[in-house]
Amino acid sequence: MDRVFLRAIRITIAPGEEWQTVRGEVPDQVALLGRFILPLSCIPAAGWATGLGLSGSHALIGHSAAHSGIAQAAHAGLTVLLGAAISVYLLAAALYALAPLFTGRRDWPRALQVAAYSSTPVLLSGVVLVLPDLAFTLILAALHSLALLHGGVKSVLGAKSDESAEYTALAMVIFLLASTALGALGSRLGVA
Numbered sequence: 001m002d003r004v005f006l007r008a009i010r011i012t013i014a015p016g017e018e019w020q021t022v023r024g025e026v027p028d029q030v031a032l033l034g035r036f037i038l039p040l041s042c043i044p045a046a047g048w049a050t051g052l053g054l055s056g057s058h059a060l061i062g063h064s065a066a067h068s069g070i071a072q073a074a075h076a077g078l079t080v081l082l083g084a085a086i087s088v089y090l091l092a093a094a095l096y097a098l099a100p101l102f103t104g105r106r107d108w109p110r111a112l113q114v115a116a117y118s119s120t121p122v123l124l125s126g127v128v129l130v131l132p133d134l135a136f137t138l139i140l141a142a143l144h145s146l147a148l149l150h151g152g153v154k155s156v157l158g159a160k161s162d163e164s165a166e167y168t169a170l171a172m173v174i175f176l177l178a179s180t181a182l183g184a185l186g187s188r189l190g191v192a
Helices: 002-013 015-024 030-056 063-102 108-118 118-131 132-155 160-191
Strands: none
Touching: 002 015, 002 030, 002 108, 002 132, 015 108, 015 132, 030 063, 030 108, 030 118, 030 132, 063 108, 063 118, 063 132, 063 160, 108 118, 108 132, 118 132, 118 160, 132 160
């Protein structure tokens, strides 16, 4: 677990050096999911569930209401956990789909690495969801993630410097459209 947070800190604070390290690694998708994506996705999930539990606990009265509040918070936390992990995969899919236009080749494991590691600031800052009124601060983390994505597109996926901004922007547009559609579907099905 220490290696997860060490990588998270390094990619957030010294991304240039860390992207070079990532480029030298052989990507392992299972390890990336189990040792990085899911553990970091637990941060916003726990923050949201705790925040929901704390803000909802004042309105609940009685034993059955408390159980309902706990169940609601657990459901919300699980939904956020899955949503965060799926978001990383949606971003990787966008990078993968656009790769032939900018790098000439597709490489799913590398696209997943870039998506996972560039999402780090947003996942780490999910702790602020304990206080849902502070959720707007995630915008700053999202901007940092965007800068990391740009660096990863150049360093790990091998996009040319003059095309990397376009690649990053198009990947974000596809990601935002796909995540919005998936969120709408989840809402329609009653999942979110």
